[in-house]
Amino acid sequence: MATVAANIVKSLRANGIDRVYGLPGDSLNGFTDALRKDGGIRWVHVRHEESAAFAAAADASLTGELAVVAGSCGPGNLHLINGLYDANRSRVPVLAIAAHIPTTEIGTGYFQETHPQELFRECSVYVEYVADPKQMPRLLEIAMRAAIEQRGVAVLVIPGDVALAEIADDRAVVIERSHPVIVPSGDELDRAATLLNASKKTTILAGAGVEGSHDEVIALADRLGAPIVHALRGKEFIEYDNPFDVGMTGLLGFASGYRAMEAADTLLVLGSDFPYEQFYPEHATTIQVDIRGSQLGKRHPLDLGLVGDVGATAAALLPRLAEKSDRDHLDDSTAHYRKTRAKLDDLATPTRAGRPIHPQYLARLLDEQAADDAIFTADVGSPTVWAARYLSMTENRRLIGSFTHGSMANALLHGIGAQVSHPDRQVVALAGDGGLAMMLGELLTLTQNGLPVKTIVVNNSSLNFVELEMKAAGFVNYGTELTNPSFAAIAEAMGIFARRVENSEDLPDAVREVLAHDGPALLDVVTERQELSMPPAIEAAQVKGFALYAIRTVMSGKGDELLDLARANWRQFL
Numbered sequence: 001m002a003t004v005a006a007n008i009v010k011s012l013r014a015n016g017i018d019r020v021y022g023l024p025g026d027s028l029n030g031f032t033d034a035l036r037k038d039g040g041i042r043w044v045h046v047r048h049e050e051s052a053a054f055a056a057a058a059d060a061s062l063t064g065e066l067a068v069v070a071g072s073c074g075p076g077n078l079h080l081i082n083g084l085y086d087a088n089r090s091r092v093p094v095l096a097i098a099a100h101i102p103t104t105e106i107g108t109g110y111f112q113e114t115h116p117q118e119l120f121r122e123c124s125v126y127v128e129y130v131a132d133p134k135q136m137p138r139l140l141e142i143a144m145r146a147a148i149e150q151r152g153v154a155v156l157v158i159p160g161d162v163a164l165a166e167i168a169d170d171r172a173v174v175i176e177r178s179h180p181v182i183v184p185s186g187d188e189l190d191r192a193a194t195l196l197n198a199s200k201k202t203t204i205l206a207g208a209g210v211e212g213s214h215d216e217v218i219a220l221a222d223r224l225g226a227p228i229v230h231a232l233r234g235k236e237f238i239e240y241d242n243p244f245d246v247g248m249t250g251l252l253g254f255a256s257g258y259r260a261m262e263a264a265d266t267l268l269v270l271g272s273d274f275p276y277e278q279f280y281p282e283h284a285t286t287i288q289v290d291i292r293g294s295q296l297g298k299r300h301p302l303d304l305g306l307v308g309d310v311g312a313t314a315a316a317l318l319p320r321l322a323e324k325s326d327r328d329h330l331d332d333s334t335a336h337y338r339k340t341r342a343k344l345d346d347l348a349t350p351t352r353a354g355r356p357i358h359p360q361y362l363a364r365l366l367d368e369q370a371a372d373d374a375i376f377t378a379d380v381g382s383p384t385v386w387a388a389r390y391l392s393m394t395e396n397r398r399l400i401g402s403f404t405h406g407s408m409a410n411a412l413l414h415g416i417g418a419q420v421s422h423p424d425r426q427v428v429a430l431a432g433d434g435g436l437a438m439m440l441g442e443l444l445t446l447t448q449n450g451l452p453v454k455t456i457v458v459n460n461s462s463l464n465f466v467e468l469e470m471k472a473a474g475f476v477n478y479g480t481e482l483t484n485p486s487f488a489a490i491a492e493a494m495g496i497f498a499r500r501v502e503n504s505e506d507l508p509d510a511v512r513e514v515l516a517h518d519g520p521a522l523l524d525v526v527t528e529r530q531e532l533s534m535p536p537a538i539e540a541a542q543v544k545g546f547a548l549y550a551i552r553t554v555m556s557g558k559g560d561e562l563l564d565l566a567r568a569n570w571r572q573f574l
Contacts, residue, residue, distance in 0.1 A: 002170045004136045005030035005163040008097070009038045011137055014172035015144065017068055019044055019420060020097075021052035021059075025072020027099035030163035032070075044420055044449060047441040049076055053083020053096070054410055055417030058400050060092035062375065063421050066148055066175075070097040073160070074112025078119065083413070084153045085123040086405040091208075093147040093154075096120070100159040103131065116157040125152035133165040137173070144175045182291060183316050184306040191304055192287055193320035199266035199285065201329035202226040205249075208233035209271015209290060213311030214395075217270060218242060220314045224268075225324035227333035229257040231274040232388055233403050239393040244330065246337040249279050252388045254344060256337035263329065271310045273404075275299055289313050344389055350504030356528040357504050359458055363390035363430075365511045366456065371426040372396060377414040379435035380406050381465035382531075383458050387430055409435040412442050412455055419451040426454070426515065433459045433484050440490070446520040447495045454514055455496075455522040457487045460529040467529075491522035500524040 002010070008031060012020070019042040024032050035041050046052045049071045056067035069084075071077030077098035087094040098116045100106070105113070120127045126146035128139055143154035184192075196202060202224045210217050214237060221228050221244040228244045232252060239245055249257035261267060261281050269288040273295055280286070280300040288296050289306045296305030306313060348364035351357055363386035370376070373396035378387035380402050387399060400418060402410040415429035436457055446453050458464075463480040470477050488500035497517045499510045507525065514523040 001166040001168075003030060003034065003164055004130075004133050004158070004167045005034040006037070007137050007167045007170055007172070008140060008163075009034040009041060010170070011140055011144075011172045012068060013038065013040050014174055015066065017066065018042060019059075020068045020070055021046060021055045021417070021420075022070035022097075023047070023049050023052060023072070023076065025076045025099065027073035027101065027160035028070060028076070028097075028163075030160060031097060031099070031158075044416075046416065046445045048439060049079035050081075050083050051413045051416060051439060051442050051445065053080045053094070054086060054402075054407075054413030055083075055420065056094045057083055057087035057090060057092055058377065058414035058417030059421040060087065060094050061090060061400055062398060062418055066093045066095055066144060067417070067421075068095045068097070071099065073099045073101050074114050076112075077116055078114060081119065081123055082405075082407055084120065084155070086402050086407055086410065088123050088125065088153040089404040090402075091151040093151055095144055095147050096124075096153060096155045098155055098157045099163070100129070100157050102161050103159045104161075106159070116155070120153075120155040120157075123153060124155045125150040127155040127157065129157040130159070130162055133162055133167055136167055137169065137171060141173050141175060148175060148177050181312050182308045183312045184289075184308045188304075188306055189313075189317055189320060192306060192317060195285055195287060195304060196224060196266060196268070196317075197322050199224075200326065201264050202266040202268060202324075203260045203264035203284075203329075203333070204228045204244075205231065205261065205267060205269045205272050205274060206234040206238045207231040207270065207272025207274060208237065210234055210310050211237045211271075213271075213309070213314060214238060214241075216311040216314040216318075218244065219318060220268075220321075223318060223321045223323055225327045225330045226268065227260040227330050227337075229260050231272045232384070232401075234272060235388065236393050236397065236399045240395050240397075244334070246333045247340065248388055250274065250276050252385050253279075254340055254389060256333065256340040259336055260333040263333070269300075270314070273299065348390060350507070351528070353503050353505065355504075356460070356526050357501070357507060359386050359460070359525075359527045359531055360390060361504060362456070362458065362507065362511075362525050362527065363387065365508055366428060366430070366515075367391050369508075369511050369515055370397075370428055371515075374398075374426045374428055375400065375418045375422060376428050376430060377401060377411045377418060378430045379411040379432040379458075380408055381432050381435070381463070382460070382468075383411065383430040383432050383435075385465070386458070408432075409438040411435060412439060412453070415453040415455070416442065416445055416449075416451060419453050420449070427452070428454045428456060428515070430456050430458065432464065433457055433461065433482055433487070434463045436487065437482070437484070443491055443494050443496060443520075443522070450519075452517075452519050452521070454517070455491075455520075456514070457522065457524045458527050459484060459487065459524055460527045460531075462529050464529065464531075487524040488522060491524075496520045496522050498522040498524065500526075502526045 060067040147154035348360035488498035491498035
């Protein structure tokens with residue numbers, strides 16, 4: 001008879017799973033040995049379980065299919081938690097196999113004992129403990145369906161002895177994803193049309209929920225004469241081929257997106273969970289469309305909430321809308337965007353010899369030289385700022401990050417999953433020096449698995465975005481400095497092609513060389529530590545905070561830092 005572990009492998013294969021991310025351990029032996037015997041599923045061996053979970057999250061995000069990760073008991077699967085939080089909050093389907101200590105030892109304080117079903121509950125849509133072989137494969141099928149249908153993480157907690165036990169029912173059921181089309185009722189669509197037809201200045205805010213609905217949203221914007229502002233997670237799905245695009249809003253956005261929302265008398269929110277209340281217009285009529293009714297009005301008070309798929313709802317709404325002949329709001333917003341975009345591009349310039357490189361210039365070169373279908377990943381913090389502002393999307397480019405969970409060190413880890421799932425695509429991981437150092441061992445995962453990820457290090461010797469937050473709040477920078485090695489030298493020692501660049505004049509050729517390399521490559525770029533990523537609207541509290549920071553910095557004997565700050569950013573204030 002087959003074992004529970006063998007049946008899990010059989011079921012995964014039946015459902016088209018051909019790779020599992022993880023790190024082996026004795027409690028996981030039944031599962032990994034079943035993988036070995038089967039031979040049809042690739043074991044993607046990483047150096048840390050957190051990396052496996054982030055890689056699975058990127059895999060699921062890019063393919064839309066179930067990704068699988070596994071960890072051994074206690075500390076092993078505990079390391080999965082951060083990456084599983086990221087996957088669950090990004091709403092991508094991931095199945096986690098969490099091995100457990102021997103059944104007879106549970107509750108005794110045994111070596112490596114934890115209570116996984118309690119630990120994983122908050123970062124999953126489903127978590128269950130397999131106490132008896134007779135529960136399988138039924139619980140596996142429930143877990144897979146939960147992950148797929150609810151677009152989240154499902155965790156099966158399985159003691160090693162249960163995994164090695166014989167299974168009574170060796171079936172392998174194919175779990176097919178359903179594809180319902182959800183549209184608001186006719187009365188609700190009529191109410192939305194009445195509000196939109198009466199609006200003189202409508203702005204659309206597009207989030208990740210517009211995925212697959214690009215053309216329908218564009219048609220809606222055209223009918224309404226509405227500029228389209230995107231949230232960060234909506235960038236990759238709506239920015240390209242979009243004459244109504246006016247950029248991004250929020251803490252990482254820029255002035256034109258903020259202005260287009262502030263000027264609106266009606267805001268139409270499409271598939272967005274944009275969290276920052278201060279960036280919503282106070283007095284505009286607000287209509288929100290989301291596939292999840294629980295999200296409606298969660299971030300901002302609504303005049304009308306609609307449950308529906310963005311594309312289907314937009315298509316159903318379009319015939320009810322009158323063509324807007326007054327395009328002044330749209331024309332004003334797009335003109336302001338062009339001016340704002342030009343100012344941002346003016347910041348992406350080389351520095352003189354001997355000065356650290358502007359990170360905007362690095363991002364601009366990556367945008368110009370990366371493949372038309374490149375997959376970009378970006379670390380949380382300043383790399384995400386530069387990615388959001390300077391990496392332009394095409395229909396085929398993707399941008400993956402920890403944009404909701406906000407974890408450090410995600411770029412390389414997401415890059416692993418992106419490259420495994422898309423071996424023929426160019427994957428560019430834009431990593432911060434703090435993030436890369438945190439999970440530096442995963443560079444070995446690239447060489448061990450033959451993954452040609454291009455790792456670009458924004459090396460400013462600091463936890464840069466944390467420093468900016470400190471400045472804005474009026475605090476003297478403390479505890480944020482990083483004493484860095486040459487990341488290029490470390491990469492070379494790991495068998496990775498690497499370049500280190502300290503002068504702007506050397507950067508274009510180095511970017512070209514690294515992106516063209518046939519195999520994993522790393523570019524270590526010494527960038528300006530004091531570069532400010534200015535928010536689209538500077539509040540009085542932030543002005544006060546910067547003033548306090550300046551006073552406290554001088555009083556603490558660090559006045560030279562203010563001179564460096566002015567030298568690095570003078571061109572932003574011209």
